[in-house]
Amino acid sequence: MIYREAGQFKSTYASDQAVFPIRQDRIVVGLAVAAAVIAVPLVANEYWLQAVLIPFLIYSLAALGLNLLTGYAGQVSLGTGGFMAVGAYTTFKLTSAFPRLSVLLAFLLAGLVTALVGLAFGLPSLRIKGFYLAVATLAAQFFLLWLFNKVDWFTDYASSGTITAPPRTVAGIMVTGPAATAPVRYLTALAFVAVFALVAKNLVRGRVGRSWMAIRDRDIAAEIIGVRPLRTKLLAFTISSFFCGVAGAEYVFLYLGGAETLAFDINVSFLVLFMVIIGGLGSILGSFLGAAFIVMVPIFLTNVPHLLGLALPVALQKQIELMVFGGLIILFLIVEPHGLARLWQITKEKLRLWPFPY
Amino acid sequence: MLDVLYGVLVGPVKDMAGSPAFLAEVVIGGLAAGLMYSLVALGFVLIYKASGVFNFAQGVMVLFAALTLVGLMERGAPLVLALLLTMAVMGALAFAIERVVLRPLVNQEQIILFMATIGLNFFLEGFGELVWGSNVKKLDVGIPDSSFMVWGVQVNRLELTAAITAAVLVAVMALSIGIPLNTIWIVVWSAAGLVAIVAGIMWGAKSGVQFSLSLIALKALPVLILGGFTSVPGAIVGGLIIGVGEKLAEVYWGPLVGGAIENWFAYVLALAFLLVRPQGLFGERIIERV
Numbered sequence: 001m002i003y004r005e006a007g008q009f010k011s012t013y014a015s016d017q018a019v020f021p022i023r024q025d026r027i028v029v030g031l032a033v034a035a036a037v038i039a040v041p042l043v044a045n046e047y048w049l050q051a052v053l054i055p056f057l058i059y060s061l062a063a064l065g066l067n068l069l070t071g072y073a074g075q076v077s078l079g080t081g082g083f084m085a086v087g088a089y090t091t092f093k094l095t096s097a098f099p100r101l102s103v104l105l106a107f108l109l110a111g112l113v114t115a116l117v118g119l120a121f122g123l124p125s126l127r128i129k130g131f132y133l134a135v136a137t138l139a140a141q142f143f144l145l146w147l148f149n150k151v152d153w154f155t156d157y158a159s160s161g162t163i164t165a166p167p168r169t170v171a172g173i174m175v176t177g178p179a180a181t182a183p184v185r186y187l188t189a190l191a192f193v194a195v196f197a198l199v200a201k202n203l204v205r206g207r208v209g210r211s212w213m214a215i216r217d218r219d220i221a222a223e224i225i226g227v228r229p230l231r232t233k234l235l236a237f238t239i240s241s242f243f244c245g246v247a248g249a250e251y252v253f254l255y256l257g258g259a260e261t262l263a264f265d266i267n268v269s270f271l272v273l274f275m276v277i278i279g280g281l282g283s284i285l286g287s288f289l290g291a292a293f294i295v296m297v298p299i300f301l302t303n304v305p306h307l308l309g310l311a312l313p314v315a316l317q318k319q320i321e322l323m324v325f326g327g328l329i330i331l332f333l334i335v336e337p338h339g340l341a342r343l344w345q346i347t348k349e350k351l352r353l354w355p356f357p358y
Numbered sequence: 359m360l361d362v363l364y365g366v367l368v369g370p371v372k373d374m375a376g377s378p379a380f381l382a383e384v385v386i387g388g389l390a391a392g393l394m395y396s397l398v399a400l401g402f403v404l405i406y407k408a409s410g411v412f413n414f415a416q417g418v419m420v421l422f423a424a425l426t427l428v429g430l431m432e433r434g435a436p437l438v439l440a441l442l443l444t445m446a447v448m449g450a451l452a453f454a455i456e457r458v459v460l461r462p463l464v465n466q467e468q469i470i471l472f473m474a475t476i477g478l479n480f481f482l483e484g485f486g487e488l489v490w491g492s493n494v495k496k497l498d499v500g501i502p503d504s505s506f507m508v509w510g511v512q513v514n515r516l517e518l519t520a521a522i523t524a525a526v527l528v529a530v531m532a533l534s535i536g537i538p539l540n541t542i543w544i545v546v547w548s549a550a551g552l553v554a555i556v557a558g559i560m561w562g563a564k565s566g567v568q569f570s571l572s573l574i575a576l577k578a579l580p581v582l583i584l585g586g587f588t589s590v591p592g593a594i595v596g597g598l599i600i601g602v603g604e605k606l607a608e609v610y611w612g613p614l615v616g617g618a619i620e621n622w623f624a625y626v627l628a629l630a631f632l633l634v635r636p637q638g639l640f641g642e643r644i645i646e647r648v
Contacts, residue, residue, distance in 0.1 A: 076469060124629055128636045131412050131468070131587065135579045136632060139625035146622050150615070266576070270476060277473045315487075322484030329477030334462040337470045 004352060019201055036190055041183035049182035050255075056295045057189040058250045063275040063287035064193075064200050065243025070273070071282035072204055073236035074216025075125050075133060079140035081268035083241045084248025085261060086114040086144060089154045091249035092163040095176075096156055103168040103176050103253065107192070111246040117144070118241020125233045129219075141269055145261045164258035176253040185254040192250065196243060201284050203239070212236055213282070244272075278332055280339025289340035297325060370610035384609050385602055392601020397557035398578035399585065399593035401550040406587050408546040411460070412472045415479040417575020419551060422486045423448055424558030424567045429490040441555070448551030456543045580628035586638030596639060600624045 003024040010016040020026045044053060062080060069075050090110035094101060121140040125133050148154045155163055167177030174180045175188055203209050211232045214222035223229050252259045271294060279290020301321045305312050312320070336343050350357070374381045401416040413419075426447050430440035459474050558567070561574065581600050585592025607623045637643055 070469075124633060128632050131472070132583050132632060132636065132638075135583045136625070136629050138576070138579060139622060139629050142622035142625055146618065150618065274473070274476070277469070281469075319484040319488040322480050323488065324484075326477045326480030326482070326484065329480070330459055330474050333466075333470055333474045333477065334459075337463070337466050 019198075019205075033194065037187070041186060044186075046182050049186045052295060052299060054182070054186050054189055054255050056291055057186070057193045058247050058255055059272065059275060059291040059295060060288045061189075061193045061196055061250065062244050062247035062272045063279065063291045064197060064284065065240045065247060066272050067276045067279075067281065067283070067287045068200060068204070068212070068243065069236050069240035070276055071280075071286075072209055072216065073212040073233065073240075074219075075122075075233060075236060076130070076273075077137040077237075077240070078134050078266070078269045078273065079121060079137035079144075080244055080272045081264040081266060082141040082144035083114050083118055083244040084251060084268065085148055085264035086117050086241075087111060087245030087248030088252040088259065088264070089148050089163060090114065090245070091253060092156075093154065095166050095168060099166075102170055104170055104188070107246050107249045107253075110249045111242040114245025114248070115238045115242040118237045118244070119234055122234050122237025122241075125237065126230060138266075141266055145264060148261050160260075162258050162260045163252060165253040165256075178257060180254075189250055189254050192246060196246070197284060197288075200243070204284065208232075208235065216282075274329065278329065278339055280341030283339065283341035285344065286339050286341030289344070293340065297328060301325070365614055366611070373610055384605050388602035388605030389598055390601070391605065392598040393594075394557065394561055394574065394597075395578050395581045395600055396594045396597025397553060397560065398574055399581040399597055400590065401553040401557070402578060402582055403585075403587065403590055403593045404546050404550045404553065407590075409460070409543050410468060410471075411475065412468065412587075413550065414472060414475040414575065415482055416550065416554065416578070418479045418482040418486070419448075419451075419554040420557045420561065420574065421567070422451070422482050422558075423551065423555040424562040425486045425490040427555065427558065428562065428567050444555055445552065448555060449548045452544050452547030452551050455547055456540060460543055461540065577624065580624035583638055584628045584631055586640045589638070589640035592638060592640030600627065603627050 003022070005022045008021075008023055010021070015021070018026075020029055040053065041049075062084060065083075066077060066080050069077055087107075087110045090113045091103075091106045094106040094109055095103060098106075117140075121137065124136045128136060149161065152158075155161055165176040165178075167179055168175055170188075173184055175184060204212070211222070211227045212235075214225070214227045215229060215232050215236075219229060222232075248264065251263070256263060275290035275294045276287060277290070278293055279288065280286025298321060301324055302317070305317060398416055398420060401419065402413060405411055405413040405416070423444055427440055427444045430443055431437065435443065455478065459478060460471070463471055463474055557574075577600075578597075581593060581596040584600060585594075585596025604620050604623045604627075607627075608618075608620045612619050632638070
């Protein structure tokens with residue numbers, strides 16, 4: 001950055017191991033969080049919160065989860081949508097079976113259930129790798145959605161087959177359901193994603209994250225130096241599914257308000273994978289950048305013709321959107337295969353020397 | 359408990375033995391569907407074998423080929439001319455993909471190339487509909503579709519597939535001696551395009567040319583893991599196994615759990631198989647070293 005770490009000496013282990021070792025970084029992050037908590041709910045209107053910020057936060061959480069699994073542990077998964085559905089349906093069952101249960105607790109419990117499901121579907125990763133594993137995770141995607149579709153118990157025998165977010169309060173404030181205001185839902189999602197991002201950041205810098213990366217980079221070598229593949233891979237699947245489960249619960253309870261299994265179809269899995277790859281594999285920041293990019297692009301594409309005063313037929317516009325979206329993804333991969341996070345890193349390196357590069 | 363076991367293990371077998379004619383019908387239906395999966399899987403295998411790219415856009419290439427063919431025929435081109443033009447279009451497409459997408463991404467990790475083909479998937483989907491329209495079209499190239507005639511056509515399809523494959527493989531092998539990588543890529547992508555045309559005609563004649571055609575790519579994936587990513591015979595045999603297996607499961611075991619298990623059964627079958635043989639039925643043995 002324009003500022004440097006010069007003069008900031010580390011005299012304790014704690015300061016040496018801080019998440020943000022440079023003081024200016026801490027200030028910037030602090031300001032950003034403060035802005036997100038205080039300024040955004042005051043300034044942003046209903047549309048921005050509902051259509052942009054809430055999905056962005058929820059997708060960020062899902063992308064974080066997938067990034068732990070794919071970016072750090074190297075296990076490609078196409079089952080994200082299925083795991084998110086587990087989170088959503090579990091939360092629905094929990095809130096309808098225990099009306100007095102705090103909905104925030106229900107989110108976390110749903111995460112735990114999803115973690116167990118993820119553990120089960122992670123078992124094949126011990127035998128198979130790479131694209132074989134990616135395709136195998138599709139089994140999770142299709143099987144789980146089929147299960148939620150077929151077994152009426154999951155939807156409380158609703159004839160429409162949909163689950164809806166029941167009205168629930170936390171400390172007297174309506175958090176889910178039709179009466180919950182957008183700022184409240186936004187702040188709830190923000191709180192979850194902030195806490196989990198911190199958890200993820202600390203996971204990947206510690207022993208767990210390092211063993212994940214060892215498995216990712218060369219699993220046989222990792223095994224020889226004493227990283228246990230069984231535990232490491234299953235842990236990655238479990239924790240990743242936990243994140244995805246919470247994200248899925250939020251997806252229905254804080255964003256959509258009601259959904260059927262269609263909301264979690266294979267496209268969701270691909271979307272989250274796009275976020276991770278465009279944002280940057282193996283980067284916490286990248287998960288957020290990727291989510292922002294993928295959420296913003298379709299909104300941008302929908303609104304540009306309006307701004308230019310063009311009235312395109314709906315079908316044509318959808319086709320152009322698809323083409324531009326696909327083209328952008330290819331373009332991005334060509335320009336920077338390591339994602340937005342790497343671009344940001346390069347920019348920072350450049351700024352260190354600015355304005356006197358040598 | 360015993361009832362459940364009986365229902366799962368004995369009942370369906372008794373049903374099968376009870377009416378062999380119906381069983382044969384189900385199996386033939388499964389083979390017909392399976393061959394379609396094989397055709398799509400074949401496109402995957404060709405590209406994967408030659409360039410290590412897992413081409414997710416194969417399903418959309420099938421759709422695109424069928425759309426082009428139907429579109430040309432609707433504009434009055436006779437079948438043969440339309441077919442030739444479609445081939446030319448698929449060749450041009452392969453060339454464009456090589457130039458625009460693959461060449462800049464040479465030496466990137468496999469997952470990056472995989473994502474690029476998903477991007478390609480979106481692009482082609484939009485492009486095809488933009489050019490040819492998105493309504494369901496009927497493709498009529500004179501293939502009879504009655505259930506027992508299927509068997510006769512079946513053989514023809516197999517021969518056709520085998521012939522294309524053989525030609526392609528010979529070409530690829532001949533070219534791979536001292537020929538630049540880029541040329542090979544164009545060749546295999548064109549070949550995959552040809553296979554896509556065949557698959558597009560077959561599917562299109564059966565159920566009309568529509569968007570759902572591109573979704574058969576998802577059905578070809580378990581075929582791939584069953585047969586192995588790098589094996590042409592694997593793709594064909596795997597497709598047939600998956601096709602028959604999923605039809606049998608749907609008809610005889612489906613009612614036990616409420617039906618519609620076709621969507622995931624193939625994946626579970628392939629998964630169970632992978633646990634025993636991680637490289638698939640005919641895949642190259644995976645040898646790893648540090």
